[in-house]
Amino acid sequence: MRQAIGTTWLMQLVIIFMLIFVAFLALTINFTKAFKIKNELITMIEKNEGLSSGEDGTISLINNYLSHNGYMVKGKCDNSEYGVSSLNSDSIEVANSNETYFYCIKKTSFGTPAYPERAKYTVRIFFHFSLPIIGDLFTFTSEGMTVDINYALNDIEATG
Numbered sequence: 001m002r003q004a005i006g007t008t009w010l011m012q013l014v015i016i017f018m019l020i021f022v023a024f025l026a027l028t029i030n031f032t033k034a035f036k037i038k039n040e041l042i043t044m045i046e047k048n049e050g051l052s053s054g055e056d057g058t059i060s061l062i063n064n065y066l067s068h069n070g071y072m073v074k075g076k077c078d079n080s081e082y083g084v085s086s087l088n089s090d091s092i093e094v095a096n097s098n099e100t101y102f103y104c105i106k107k108t109s110f111g112t113p114a115y116p117e118r119a120k121y122t123v124r125i126f127f128h129f130s131l132p133i134i135g136d137l138f139t140f141t142s143e144g145m146t147v148d149i150n151y152a153l154n155d156i157e158a159t160g
Helices: 002-047 058-068 155-159
Strands: 082-084 103-109 119-131 135-145
Touching (some): 002 058, 002 119, 002 135, 058 082
Antiparallel strands (some): 082 103, 103 119
């Protein structure tokens, strides 16, 4: 009887360590996917030198990329940011603290006399920490910033 109780206790320890390993692996995979998507969004903004609306605009390219890669996570944006609540349109709006968005963008302007439109963009996307049986547990953010864009487009204020 003593041997059966010891084996059960050991089996429970093995199961707990396996769950911890699976949770760590799931978190790592989700974070890697979110990091890759965030870097791709930053690259799109840098290539197009800012945000632009329209059919071939940066917002439309980002939304198409996210919808074709199965990105469906939403989160809350700060009031000083712009958010996209629908991937089917190319509209971007001023973030409301009561709504959730697919991604958030903040434009930081710091013009100089030589480059009056100089700006940086901060991009924030969201990812879930989910376990196979339990489901979604937490929502985390991944944030990144573009390089200095000397002649940044100003469409973000026009569509917001």
